Amino acid sequence: MKIYFAGAIRGGRELQxxxxxxxxxxxxxxxxVLTTHVAVEGVLEKELLLHPQEIFSRDIKWLDECxxxxxxxxxxxxxxxxxxxSALTREKPVLCIYRQGTNLSAMINGNRDKNxxxxxxxxxxxMLNIIDEFILVTSKRNNRKxxxxxxxxxxxxxMA
Numbered sequence: 001m002k003i004y005f006a007g008a009i010r011g012g013r014e015l016q017x018x019x020x021x022x023x024x025x026x027x028x029x030x031x032x033v034l035t036t037h038v039a040v041e042g043v044l045e046k047e048l049l050l051h052p053q054e055i056f057s058r059d060i061k062w063l064d065e066c067x068x069x070x071x072x073x074x075x076x077x078x079x080x081x082x083x084x085x086s087a088l089t090r091e092k093p094v095l096c097i098y099r100q101g102t103n104l105s106a107m108i109n110g111n112r113d114k115n116x117x118x119x120x121x122x123x124x125x126x127m128l129n130i131i132d133e134f135i136l137v138t139s140k141r142n143n144r145k146x147x148x149x150x151x152x153x154x155x156x157x158x159m160a
Contacts, residue, residue: 001031001135004066004092006084007038009047011077016041018124019072025128026070031135034062059083068093068138070131073118074102081107088113093141095134097121 003026007019019039026033037043047055063069069087071080073096087094093115096108100122109118117134121127 001068001139002066003031003033003135004062004069004083004087005033005035005038006069006071006080008072008075008077008080009038009044010079012075013044015072015075018074018127021124022070022072022127022131025131029132029135034066035059060086063087063090063092066092067142068095068135070095070097070134072097073104073108074099076105081105084108084116088115091115093117093134093138095119095131097127097130 005019005023005026007015007022016039023033023036023039027036037046040046063083063086066087069084069092071084071094073080073084084094084096088111094117096116096118098104098108098118098120100120102120104118108116111118119130119134121130
């Protein structure tokens, strides 16, 4: 599955090791993480070398390409908020995770869009379990959307 991982870059890099844990876990599970750079130390310095329009165009292309978004929203970030909103506009499933005790933005926590899931985690193990469960549920939902029934029986119509 192609996954867009969103985490704070200019908003703060305190969770960089957590971001690395997430992207490595996803890749070890066979997923393609389009935004592994978010988890790399020194990404801010590299991003500052790029023109803002280059970053915007690249990231929007990845949002169009991905099948779902995983966003760590523990650290407030305008960019991550924009990415979440852009993904929801594209009807992409979005998982927003945040550390226990975080004063989460009401714009995230109060969002009732059908494609957003917001979950609190207390350690790396619970965080990775939440991510795995979200991907499993999203995969099953996508498989049902793409399943076509050619039968005309009433039972098949109810299940499709």
